Amino acid sequence: MKITIVGNHCTWTKELSTSYILNDDTLIDVPQGSFKTLYNDYDLSKIENIFITHFHSDHFSDIHYVIDIFDKKQDKKLNILAPKGCKERMVQLFKILEVSYLEKYLDDNVTFYDCENGKTCKIGKYKIKIYKVTHKNLDAYGFVIDDGKVKIGFSGDSCMCNSLHKILKHSKAAFIDCASTHINNSHLTVDEVVSLQNEYKDVLLYPVHFSANSESAAQKTNLARTFPGQIIEI
Numbered sequence: 692m693k694i695t696i697v698g699n700h701c702t703w704t705k706e707l708s709t710s711y712i713l714n715d716d717t718l719i720d721v722p723q724g725s726f727k728t729l730y731n732d733y734d735l736s737k738i739e740n741i742f743i744t745h746f747h748s749d750h751f752s753d754i755h756y757v758i759d760i761f762d763k764k765q766d767k768k769l770n771i772l773a774p775k776g777c778k779e780r781m782v783q784l785f786k787i788l789e790v791s792y793l794e795k796y797l798d799d800n801v802t803f804y805d806c807e808n809g810k811t812c813k814i815g816k817y818k819i820k821i822y823k824v825t826h827k828n829l830d831a832y833g834f835v836i837d838d839g840k841v842k843i844g845f846s847g848d849s850c851m852c853n854s855l856h857k858i859l860k861h862s863k864a865a866f867i868d869c870a871s872t873h874i875n876n877s878h879l880t881v882d883e884v885v886s887l888q889n890e891y892k893d894v895l896l897y898p899v900h901f902s903a904n905s906e907s908a909a910q911k912t913n914l915a916r917t918f919p920g921q922i923i924e925i
């Protein structure tokens with residue numbers, strides 16, 4: 692699988708928030724401010740699927756720009772995998788942002804798939820095993836994505852929880868929340884990611900969603916390095 696890291700930080704940094712492109716055709720998360728980079732540095736016409744981990748703005752709120760690009764390419768079909776209620780949220784977002792004309796594109800061209808804990812979803816060439824993770828009390832998900840060649844894990848935003856262990860047990864490599872330096876109910880800490888890497892020695896962990904503090908702490912460990920624009924072949 693070819694994984695492009697579009698961004699690997701959290702909101703309170705100068706860098707882009709966390710999102711990825713898989714095999715040039717699947718976008719995971721559409722953070723606020725990401726569209727400028729997506730539009731200028733990547734070929735959005737190749738995108739066939741968008742997977743949304745949860746509805747926080749640093750994972751979702753530039754989605755209307757991507758839809759606007761697709762709306763201009765008539766008959767461009769799109770699959771969206773997201774927590775329940777995604778279409779309704781998008782319609783509300785379009786209304787707030789005065790782009791309600793995009794609603795018709797959703798009706799005519801988008802197939803929505805709902806995230807559900809433990810469900811396996813087949814979308815195009817991908818088999819996605821879906822896990823509800825613990826991120827405050829949000830409806831938030833992580834994935835194990837199989838492209839027919841390899842299974843790669845994505846924690847989304849998550850603190851330490853059982854689903855995280857299940858994701859790592861089934862993945863060859865995993866992109867994992869590493870936003871914090873103190874244990875909390877939203878995100879993983881650098882120390883927790885290091886302990887997971889020691890526990891799952893056969894799974895290469897790529898820490899993402901960095902804050903300034905967690906990034907400098909991670910750089911003092913043996914964890915793999917990640918950066919915006921990085922292309923990883925697994």
Ligand SMILES: [Zn+2]
Binds near residue numbers: 745747826848
């Ligand atoms: Zn979040």
